[in-house]
Amino acid sequence: MTVNPLAPSWLDVPADANALAEAVWPRGAARTTDGELELAGVRAHELAARFGTPLYVVDEADARARAQEAHDAFTREFERRGGTATVYYAGKAFLSAEIARWVDAAGLHLDVCTGGELAVALAAGISPSRLGFHGNNKSLAEIDRAVSVGLGVIVIDSVQEIERVAEAAFRHGRTQRVRLRVNSGVHAQTHDYLATAREDQKFGIPLADVPGVVASIRAHSALDFLGLHSHIGSQIFETDGFAEAARRLLEVHRELLADGPVPELNLGGGFGIAYTSVDAPVPLSDIAASLADIVADECERLGIPLPAIAVEPGRAIIGPSGVTLYEVGTIKDVEVAQGGGTAIRKYVSVDGGMSDNVRSSLYGADYTVRIAGRVSDADAALVRVAGKHCESGDIVVHADYLPGDVSPGDLLAVPATGAYCWSLASNYNYVGRPPVVAVRDGEVRVIVRGETEADLLARDAGI
Structure with a gap:
């Protein structure tokens, strides 16, 4: 059959226009x-x-299986290198009470980024200790609720949030665990609207400012600093961007260790999936193995302990x-x-x-x-x-x-x-x-x- 000249260059005429490409469709x-x-x-x-x-x-079986596979892959690969890994499901991809329960049953933690998503997770019966809270502009009410219920970790995204979270923690008599989102300067090869780790964007703290900001966090007795967080984009098909971001983050991580513990490092998510038959995303098991080696090797080079690692897939599980x-x-x-x-x-x-x-x-x-x-x-x-x-x-x-x-x-x-x-x-x-x-x-x-x-x-x- 003649190729229609209006077809994009990547789209081939199928031998069978009824066929279901295995990589694109659910397993069922x-x-x-x-x-x-x-x-x-x-x-x-x-x-x-x-x-x-x-x-x-x-x-449902497909979604549950992908959640379990993500948990098992990252756990297995980081244990292979003598470390640990926690997988957060990125609720922004799709969150309902049932989805929250599926990922919880698979051993995943859950990432939310608004008061509404937090409300769904809590209504689904998810333990607050297994939740992380993202967002570049969390309201005072959202912060207060998160702290009051004993949320596992809040990701601080700006200098102003340090005082806001600390005040809420002091008011509720809690010590709130926090991470600091940093802008690594690494840009994954993706659509401009999806890129979230470039310098000119709303998320995170510039890498050069991290030591001073962490010092401000550590100055508050009501805050417990866990480590850095990075997210380099979405629908990513390779691990090069994650590798470079990890290297940059670990350099700063080593510097922060001089003034106190830094038990964790969160490398974010953004792992891609196949939307068409020509898409070839890296399997999560391969990503987990690659990241484990990258982080462990870099820690050995820097002469620092391997931190506990966290990742945040969403699309790769439910998409x-x-x-x-x-x-x-x-x-x-x-x-x-x-x-x-x-x-x-x-x-x-x-x-x-x-x-x-x-x-x-x-x-x-x-x-x-x-x-x-x-x-x-x-x-x-x-x-x-x-x-x-x-x-x-x-x-x-x-x-x-x-x-x-x-x-x-x-x-x-x-x-x-x-x-x-x-x-x-x-x-x-x-x-x-x-x-x-x-x-x-x-x-x-x-x-x-x-x-x-x-x-x-x-x-x-x-x-």
């Missing part, structure tokens, strides 16, 4: 004998008929476990000028869009799409999956190939939507946020209720 995803997509033993049409579309579907189902509404073949001629881009519009997945519009993120309700031997056609919202940039999938007979009423499935889709969802155009269901062993249950028009109207004080 498969085609039934009659060609329908099945998720953890539940057919796509059954899910759509019962809960409607759009619908977020999470493969691949999620799939979003949509129903096709309208289809348009749009003739586009291209290279002195024209080419056809097939616009396939669905009943969701940027209100349930804003990443494509916000970051230019790429996704994969497949027909969920059937298979087809029709020739593959380049498609752009568009949403229903009143924005030309309302795109769900910028480019992929589907069987050319894709039709109104077809169910479509977009994989790798477990992270930053529900958590970034909105009510744009007064669309209710979809429900989230968990599937496991042929069973399905709601873990987040969807919003109805009545829910939306109930918040309007004029009604």
Whole structure:
């Protein structure tokens, strides 16, 4: 088949436009004998008929397994080098009471960054001692609540927060454990909006200022300084950035040891996942092994003890476990000028869009799409999956190939939507946020209720 000239250079024409790339889909995803997509033993049409579309579907066994694998990999690899590791699940990726319980059951700690996320974690029954609190602008009320419940660690992000946390700790008669977020100057190879360790950004303390800021923390008897924290970006496919950040942090870590203990080092998260068949993220087990060797070797070179290590994966645990189902509404073949001629881009519009997945519009993120309700031997056609919202940039999938007979009423499935889709969802155009269901062993249950028009109207004080 001739390649459509509108296709991006990385996108090949598939040999089978029905095939499910293993790296992109949850482990419980498969085609039934009659060609329908099945998720953890539940057919796509059954899910759509019962809960409607759009619908977020999470493969529970897959998510739990990835959480356990992260815990085991980092524990094993740092023990191999004579150290310890704590894995925090980054709740910002997707947090609900059930998700919190899944990661807790796997032995993970939990990272929150707002009062709302803290409230969910506490309501889920997670021990406050297993929580970390991030954020560049924590309110006084958020800090007070975190300290009052005995939160495990607060990540200080600015000089002003030192006094605020210390005052809350003194008021509640507690000694609050804290880390200091630093800006290492390391920039992971990622989208500019996702980069969070460059000098010109809102997070953290410049590396050169760390000794003075740590001295201020140590001056407060109500604060217990644990160590430094770094986060170099998101959707990272290599370990070079983590290695360089670790080296820079450990140089300062050694300097801080002269004036007191520095028991921990938090290297953050940002580990990437596959959104398309050409994405090749490093497995978490390999990342854990590499980081263990990098940190241990650097500590040996510097002549310092190996600190306890913490990491914060979120997307890498929940992202691949999620799939979003949509129903096709309208289809348009749009003739586009291209290279002195024209080419056809097939616009396939669905009943969701940027209100349930804003990443494509916000970051230019790429996704994969497949027909969920059937298979087809029709020739593959380049498609752009568009949403229903009143924005030309309302795109769900910028480019992929589907069987050319894709039709109104077809169910479509977009994989790798477990992270930053529900958590970034909105009510744009007064669309209710979809429900989230968990599937496991042929069973399905709601873990987040969807919003109805009545829910939306109930918040309007004029009604």
